[in-house]
Amino acid sequence: MSKVTDIVSELATPIVDELGLELVEIEYKKEGSNWFLRVFIDNETGNIDIDDCALVSEKLSQILDEVDPIPTAYFLEVSSPGAERPLRKDKDFEKAVGRHVHITTKEPIEGASLFEGELISFEDGKLTVKEPKKTYVIPQEQIDTARMAIVF
CATH class of the missing domain: 3.30.300.70 (RimP-like superfamily, N-terminal)
Incomplete structure (x- = not known):
């Protein structure tokens, strides 16, 4: 459709x-x-x-x-797309820098395919996500789904 x-x-x-x-x-x-x-x-x-x-x-x-x-x-x-709005376009990722995000990838990156943490940066098609114990660099083309996430 x-x-x-x-x-x-x-x-x-x-x-x-x-x-x-x-x-x-x-x-x-x-x-x-x-x-x-x-x-x-x-x-x-x-x-x-x-x-x-x-x-x-x-x-x-x-x-x-x-x-x-x-x-x-x-x-x-x-x-409205709501508090957990999807992130798809470059400008979505740019606006989400400094915020909490939830990302799944098409293939594992460093053994993981689910990431939830602060989006530290979005530069040259790469997202840097800081989780509590580790920071990951995720190529944009590897993203399956991405959205804002609420922290409780």
Whole structure:
């Protein structure tokens, strides 16, 4: 269903740009008998509120009705990516420096494939993650999943 997400991304990007927001991710998936189109937005401060979501939802819904790129019925949800937002783009990693992250890799690095700690730096496609007992350098191309992590 990546074609749907690509089309929605093209339609949503000008809307979020105009509002000074960031398009973080678009998800289109079936859950039970229903289809969901989820659009995740953020801003520089990370403080997305219900008004931001409602405004993007209203504007995006209008253009989706006009263009009609999705042949089946679906539910549109616009929300913040949350405290454990995914990290995918270079700018996501740059903004996460100094914060706690959770990373899994495609192949083990120094015997480990799960890393959780402070992202010390992101330079030249390499992440430096400091865990309590060790610091790892993880090539970006080896990352399977990466997200912010909450420390309790």
